[in-house]
Amino acid sequence: MPHLKMTDMNKTYGATKALTSCRIELFPGELHVIMGANGSGKSTLCKILAGSVKPDSGTITLDGRKVDISDPKAARNLGVSIFYQELSLSRNRTVAENILAKDLPTRAGFVDVKAVMAQAAQAFAPFKEVAGDGFDLSARVGDLRPDQRQLVEIAKAFAGDADIFIFDEPTSALDRAQTEAFFKELDRRKAEGAAIVFISHRMEEVFEIGDRVTVIRDGESVSSASLADTTRDRIVAEMVGGESNTGVFADPPQAPAPGKVRLALQDLSSRRLRDVSLTLHAGxxxxLGGLHGQGQSDLLRALFGLEPTTGDVLLDGTPIALHSPRRAIRGGFGYISGDRQTEGAITGRSIFENVVPIHLFKSRQHILRRKTLQADVDRVLQILATRHGGTGLPISSLSGGNQQKVIISRWLMDDTEVLLLDDPTKGIDLKTKLELFELIRSLADKGMAILLYTSEDAELLANSDRILVFNNGRIVRELAGADRTRLMLTRAAFEAA
Amino acid sequence: MSGALKPILIAAGLVVLLMIAGETVSPGFASPEQILRLAIVAALLGIVAAGQNLVILGGREGIDLSVGGVISLSALVAGNVMSGSDAGLFPAILACVAVGAAIGLLNGLGVTLLRIPPLVMTLGMLGVVQGLLVVARNGIPSGRAAPVLSDFVSRPQWLGLPGILWLWLLIGLAMAGLLNRTVFGQRIFAIGANEGAARLAGVPTQLTRMMLYVLSGVFSAIAGLCILGYSGSSFANVGGQYMLSSIIAVVLGGTPLSGGRGGYTGTMIGALLLVVLQGLLTTLSIDESGRQIIFGSALIVLLLFYGRSRGLQS
Incomplete structure (x- = not known):
């Protein structure tokens, strides 16, 4: 009998269906892998189990008894422990305090410092040998390296007496020895009868340590099988499904005749990027594809002068140093973030004032000639068919999609040669998304060179002439022509590791 | 536009109301001479508040607590440079503007490059300047205003108004032009509203913010010069009272402490409102402690009222 069973789980966020009658069964002593492409609903399923997201409907049974996981505390009482990628650590507390944060030992109402150290030492024992230099139970978490923080997060998940563990991408920052130590601890817990849920995009480690696998596609559980009975190709095929392109997006565009090389990168590296080389043609x-957070945004931000880099950037054949946004803008770069509220809209100011800043900067003017500018502002807003009630109104009076149009129109006041799009359609309704991608295509047709990252694979496939697949800061695959399919993209993203 | 106009209209209405109340309680309160006197005091405050306004508009907890110190230092420097002679006026102006700009630059560098919170940076600067004043003055008042400066501040000169009112009007026009008609003004609003987005839109955020503190220092220095002319000689901590009242004038005028929106026209009315309120309380011959209690309570009620009306608009 399964230890834990989730059946018919449903969850929608606004108009997006995150889970549709999704099911999973966990047996004691097994390591259960969940696989799925970007946005398939893996994380939502885990969050429901951990009590941090409430499902719209669905049944959860523990040892045959129906249970209600209304909040994280309820989940903990049922013996569920979840690993979050760094999200749950307090940077200003010590390692020991973080490991035991869920249940700090106390004496007479005060934290028992000695007991904290002793219990933390015990919880961290499996990883003590592999923690590396500068690690100490009394060190401040904020001072640790990313891999060390991840170990702390793992030790924290193991602390306490849970028998269901959820690990969402737990090895992303670990080196080989650290990963081995972690796997050994997983085996030990399995031997004790724990059930472990494991999300990873590294096929190799999935087959190395997994017992069974459930594949989720578009919020539905597609299959559950023993890993011994399945293959990589089959898992990838199941993640992608029958249709090559889902959703309303059109077929991949025909590859246009490439224009001249506008941007060339040679061995660009940064904190998150490793030897990225590419060429981008006019038009x-x-x-930029792959799983989320593999360096796609980091590349765009680096090109806009927001992150220090090494390596060469050639714009129209001339080396250019990118150490500030202002330099990048002068060089002809434009950057549009999907995070409108913090990186796009100058909130609280008018639409007019949100359109003009790039032009004001590039034209080196000092006097604001509102009347002269007004015609240009109206013109660019017209190009994007922005719906607004007057350019004097605050930008916050617009819908998200129209706000993004205003922000894009900034870059159309003057010539922008290379447009960097960092998930530009995040949180925008479908109709406006289609309009925006039409516009982006028309800009390319006029000779603009565009780097596009979007968190939705379907959008990426429908709108890119070529796709570079990223994994852990590197470009691992280039998909061009007929290779631009969901199957190829998913395979490249998962198999490259 | 109506949203920006509303606090200004409220404040202006209150000024008129208070004048009528004052005239009723104590006839002569709204006499031309008395109005002129109040206007001069408001102008002194208003000039300080111009700098304060810029710093607050720039956001990121922008505030300049060192204005009082700059005023006192400027008055001391100016008084000693001119020491009662008209010939010394021009060098005195140059000297105190230089002093104000230098202190403002230090504030600006601390806030931008060293990322010290403005509250801490400018409060620390206030301490340093006050210490300097004690050393320089050695406890003894010194320096005298040039006659031409005293006339400028207190004697009716053109069209029956003293020069300082014309100066204030000029500053009002210049501030409106700066904020609404220049790219620099756009940048001030942009960094105040959303610094991160402004940076990505090509705004030199650090340089702009630094300039705001420099300008605040310069405005305080000019105010210090005028205050010297008003009082004839510089006395200890002559600028002390301007720190809080300049901030309150800005807020009363409709610029929120979070920055990013507002303007100087409202601040001018805010300064008038503060001065008239103080004048009225003085006229009522309530003793000092009662006056302070009423003044403080009135401010709280006013600001509460403002917060509400803004909340309703949005």
Whole structure:
């Protein structure tokens, strides 16, 4: 009998269906892998189990008894422990305090410092040998390296007496020895009868340590099988499904005749990037694909002068140093973030004032000639068919999609040669999304070179001329022509590791 | 536009109301001479508040607590440079503007490059300047205003108004032009509203913010010069009272402490409102402690009222 069973789980966020009658069964002593492409609903399922997200409907049974997981505390009482990627650590507390944060030992109402150290030492024992230099139970978490923080997070998940563990991408920052130590601890817990849920995009480790696998596609559980009975190709095929392109997005565009090389990168590296080399032609939309957070945004931000880099950047054949946004703008770069509220809209100011800043900067003017500018502002807003009630109104009076149009129109006041799109359609309704991608294509047709990252694979496939697949800061695959399919993209993203 | 106009209209209405109340309680309160006197005091405050306004508009908890110190230092420097002679006026102006700009630059560098919170940076600067004043003055008042400066501040000169009122009007026009008609003004609003987005839109955020503190220092220095002319000689901590009242004038005028919106026209009315309120309380011959209690309570009620009306608009 399964230890835990989730059946018919449903969850919608606004108009997006995150889970549709999804099910999973966990047996004691097994490591159960959940696999799925970007946005398939893996994380939502885990969050429901951990009590941090409430499902719309569905049944959860523990040892045959129906249970209600209304909040994280309820989940903990049922013996569920979840690993979050760094999200749950307090940077200003010590390692020991973080490991035991869920249940700090106390004496007479005060934290028992000695007991904290002793219990933390015990919880961290499996990883003590592999923690590396500068690690100490009394060190401040904020002072640790990313891999050390991840170990602390793992030890924290193991602390306490849970028998269901959820690990969402737990090895992303770990080196080989650390990963081995972690796997050994997983085996030990399995031997004790624990059930472990494991999300990973590294096929190799999935087959190395997994017992069974459930594949989720578009919020539905597609299959559950023993890993011994399945293959990589089958898992990838199941993640992608029958249709090559889902959703309302059109077929991949025909590859246009490439224009001249506008941007060339040679061995660009940064905190998150490793030896990225690429060429981007005028009139081309080059998509950046792969699983989320593999360096796609980091590349765009680096090109806009927001992150220090090493390596060469050639714009129209001339080396250019990118150490500030202002330098990047002068060089002809434009950057549009999906995070409108913090990085796009100058909130509280008018639409007019949100359109003009790039032009004011590039034209080196000092006097604001509102009347002269007004015609240009109206013109660019017209190009994007922005719906607004007057350019004097605050930008916050617009819908998210129209706000993004205002922000894009900034870059159309003057010539922008290379447009960097960092998930530009995040949180925008479908109709406006289609309009925006039409516009982006028309900009490319006029000779603009465009780097596009979007968190939705379907959008990427439908709108890119070529796709570079990222994994852990590197470009691992280039998909062009007929290779631009969901199957190829998913395979490249998962198999490259 | 109506949203920006509303606090200004409220404040202006209150000024008129208070004048009528004052005239009723104590006839002569709204006499031309008395109005002129109140206007001069408001102008002194208003000039300080111009700098304060810029710093607050720039956001990121922008505030300049060192204005009082700059005023006192400027008055001391100016008084000693001109020491009662008209010939010394021009060098005195140059000297105190330089002093104000230098202190403002230090504030600006601390806030931008060293990322010290403005409250801490400018409060620390206030301490340093006050210490300097004690050392320089050695406890003894010194320096005298040039006659031409005293006339400028207190004697009716053009069209029956003293020069300082014309100066204030000029500053009002210049501030409106700066904020609404220049790219620099756009940048001030942009960094105040959303610094992160402004940076990505090509705004030199650090340089702009630094300039705001420099300008605040310069405005305080000019105010210090005028205050010297008003009082004839510089006395200890002559600028002390301007720190809080300049901030309150800005807020009363409709610029929120969070920055990013507002303007100087409202601040001018805010300064008038503060001065008239103080004048009325003085006229009522309530003793000092009662006056302070009423003044403080009135401010709280006013600001509460403002917060509400803004909340309703949005």
């Amino acid at each position: 081309e939309i080059l998509g």
